[in-house]
Amino acid sequence: MIREVTSREAWDEFVLAQAPNTFLHTWEWGQSQQADGEGLQYLGIFSDAGEQLAAALVLTIHAKRGIHYLIPHGPTMAAGVDPAEVLAELIAYLQPLAAADGALALRVAPLLESTDASQAVFKELGFKPAPLHVHAExxxxxxxxxxxxxxxxxxxxxxxxxxxxxxxxxxxxxxxxxxxxxxxxxxxxxxxxxxxxxxxxxxxxxxxxxxxxxxxxxxxxxxxxxxxxxxxxxxxxxxxxxxxxxxxxxxxxxxxxxxxxxxxxxxxxxxxxxxxxxxxxxxxxxxxxxxxxxxxxxxxxxxxxxxxxYMHAQDLPLAFGYKRLWLIEQWRRWRRGF
Incomplete structure (x- = not known):
């Protein structure tokens, strides 16, 4: 199950206990992005018994090329947790919200090392490589x-x-x-x-x-x-x-x-x-x-x-307008050379 995390203390207690972690998945990073006009959700993923399995900082990026959700260098997961299960829960939670938010895609910049196994997890869930990198990979x-x-x-x-x-x-x-x-x-x-x-x-x-x-x-x-x-x-x-x-x-x-x-x-x-x-x-x-x-x-x-x-950013299209977002970012990638 997924529920919002409402305090920095609760967020830090889980995220700081995991390895690796990153400043891009901190309470502070979310607040700075919200102050810049982006939407923000601090989500906790829990087992049926109430044990926290993962945390996902989800930003709603209001880009001119297209609104999309972004999980920067996350989600952060406890050791032994299956990334496929966490991602599937996040997809099920965010898909119904996409129409109201105008989100064209869910973009995940994972803090997972780039391996055939990690890439297969995203591919099987319908993700495709994003045209651009989001953060350092x-x-x-x-x-x-x-x-x-x-x-x-x-x-x-x-x-x-x-x-x-x-x-x-x-x-x-x-x-x-x-x-x-x-x-x-x-x-x-x-x-x-x-x-x-x-x-x-x-x-x-x-x-x-x-x-x-x-x-x-x-x-x-x-x-x-x-x-x-x-x-x-x-x-x-x-x-x-x-x-x-x-x-x-x-x-x-x-x-x-x-x-x-x-x-x-x-x-x-x-x-x-x-x-x-x-x-x-x-x-x-x-x-x-x-x-x-x-x-x-x-x-x-x-x-x-x-x-x-780390893995390249991955996109899960959520609306027909994603094609326009993809084309614009492909052009930007070509123009800047990477």
Whole structure:
């Protein structure tokens, strides 16, 4: 059976107890998306005996190309629970609501590793691969070592050199609270967007994310300065024992790269906060050298770690209008190159 979860405490009690988990399936993420105008449901899936089996944060995305439900990096399931049973219950619950909500599809971005078995579960339920990825699917993860020396030793030689050179060149790093990071991050972010030609997240949306995650001290900022001037910044979210590098920005500094030192400091802060894993977020596949993320992938892999390949987002069409949504997103995928 499915019923709504009405408190953050009850939501966290279940979701934090599962592995893996993600900041995209937190109470805070749902609240920040709702503040941005999206619909929101916190759903718990329970056995007949009342034991919670899974949790699903369901967003109603009001996109111009078509309204659809989205479950970001979820649903979160207890160990041993059959994903097919959880998904079938969610489909049965959401299908009757789709007409009233105007939802054309149920889109699930699963936190399941991409295997033949996991793909078969979705295919048998009528899902098809979404035209676009929603969130990071191929991610780069570092198990945080217990000492700075071990962290440095695990880096690629060029990354380690860049960290030490930035130190010697007078780059200073600091960890700052969520209440202060946005004013320092935003000018760098605008410059990064102009330099690389990507669309920025709205300032109001990032501000809301910071507000929500700051409530339980689940976000921090890191800033690098050179000559008294901010040259790089990062916003890192934490959920449980994992910290996620989600927003980053920098300016070009001649003969110096402050971003490696900035990440070194962010990883050290994650360790101080009790995290055991640092998630660098999305990377490009090895066989796509022209992928837009190819450059940042080289940077992230320089710190050591390993890749986790999660399933591509899956769509279950719920209305005839899904075909239009699919065509528009296919065109967008072609235009942006991935």
């Amino acid at each position: 191929l991610t780069w993860v570092l198990d945080i070592p217990q000492s700075d020396d071990a962290l440095l030793d695990g880096m690629r030689k060029t990354t380690r050199h860049a960290v030490k050179k930035a130190m010697n060149d007078g780059v200073a790093t600091s960890i700052i609270p969520a209440s202060e990071i946005l004013d320092r991050f935003w000018p760098l972010y605008e410059g990064t967007g102009s330099r690389h030609g990507f669309v920025l997240y709205p300032r109001e949306l990032i501000a809301e994310q910071l507000t929500q995650f700051a409530d339980n001290d689940r976000v921090f900022g890191a800033v690098a300065q050179h000559g008294g001037k901010d040259v790089a910044a990062a916003i890192v979210f934490q959920y449980g024992q994992t910290c996620f590098y989600y927003h980053g920005a920098s300016i070009q500094v001649e003969r110096m790269s402050p971003t490696q030192l900035l990440q070194f400091e962010a990883i050290r802060e994650a360790r101080r906060r009790g995290a055991t894993t640092y998630n660098f977020w999305g990377i490009a596949p090895d066989d796509q050298p022209n992928h837009p993320f190819a450059g940042i992938t080289v940077f992230k892999k320089g710190f050591g770690g390993h890749a986790i390949d």
